[in-house]
Amino acid sequence: MTDAIRPLIAGNWKMNGLKAQAAEFDAMLNGAADVAGKADLLVCPPATLVAAFADKARGEKVAVGAQDCHPKASGAHTGDVAAEMLVDAGATAIIVGHSERRADHGEGDALVRQKAEAAWRAGATAIVCIGETQGQRDAGQTLDVLRSQLNGSLPDASTAANLVVAYEPVWAIGTGLTPTAKDVEQIHGFIRELLISRFKAEGAGMRILYGGSVKPSNAAELMAVKNVNGALVGGASLKAADFLAIAKGCPN
Numbered sequence: 395m396t397d398a399i400r401p402l403i404a405g406n407w408k409m410n411g412l413k414a415q416a417a418e419f420d421a422m423l424n425g426a427a428d429v430a431g432k433a434d435l436l437v438c439p440p441a442t443l444v445a446a447f448a449d450k451a452r453g454e455k456v457a458v459g460a461q462d463c464h465p466k467a468s469g470a471h472t473g474d475v476a477a478e479m480l481v482d483a484g485a486t487a488i489i490v491g492h493s494e495r496r497a498d499h500g501e502g503d504a505l506v507r508q509k510a511e512a513a514w515r516a517g518a519t520a521i522v523c524i525g526e527t528q529g530q531r532d533a534g535q536t537l538d539v540l541r542s543q544l545n546g547s548l549p550d551a552s553t554a555a556n557l558v559v560a561y562e563p564v565w566a567i568g569t570g571l572t573p574t575a576k577d578v579e580q581i582h583g584f585i586r587e588l589l590i591s592r593f594k595a596e597g598a599g600m601r602i603l604y605g606g607s608v609k610p611s612n613a614a615e616l617m618a619v620k621n622v623n624g625a626l627v628g629g630a631s632l633k634a635a636d637f638l639a640i641a642k643g644c645p646n
């Protein structure tokens with residue numbers, strides 16, 4: 395059943411991107427038709443570029459998303475951005491609970507869950523990130539950490555349409571290191587079991603992305619793993635050629 399899930403290749407630009415990089419996004423739009431048969435494409439630029447990118451992407455085969463949101467719709471929260479504002483700017487998906495936000499801003503599962511609900515309230519899909527650190531991995535705690543993050547971060551009303559899970563081992567982010575395909579299969583299978591036991595048929599249809607040092611050279615191997623339904627790509631998503639090549643690596 396999960397084999398029928400259409401892959402999603404999502405680019406997380408993190409805190410990178412000035413107006414000048416719009417040319418790279420234009421190149422993604424130009425090349426998207428070639429890979430549209432393989433996967434859905436989503437680019438999440440910094441909040442400052444969401445509106446400009448979404449305007450360019452209208453009617454094209456690349457969707458635009460955001461990297462974080464505040465749980466509230468409006469109010470006295472200086473410097474924060476509401477999901478409603480991001481959707482108003484053209485975002486159709488919002489990443490929440492990225493490990494960099496969990497580490498840099500002390501975000502915990504309860505807040506991540508509220509942010510996922512905020513994304514829905516605004517009409518966007520929530521991409522909820524989970525992943526173990528190197529220390530947790532070394533201590534043999536990976537599955538316990540992932541179970542607890544999933545239990546705490548995913549709202550009860552999660553469905554295959556409104557929620558995407560991104561498994562990003564923290565030690566694989568930006569390091570060039572990746573788990574073996576066998577490890578990825580074991581962990582994605584574990585995540586799938588938990589999703590099915592909590593969300594039944596919806597859990598069977600949810601996308602589970604792999605993230606962490608995905609590149610054109612390893613994409614085909616990783617994307618072919620059972621229960622890997624796409625990728626959340628950091629560094630390699632800044633270059634149109636690499637981003638499109640990763641999508642090309644998805645199985646037919």
Ligand SMILES: O=C(CO)COP(=O)(O)O
Nearest residue numbers: 406567568606607628629
């Ligand atoms: O954190 C990531 C995507 O959200 C992964 O980053 P890299 O692809 O640069 O390792």
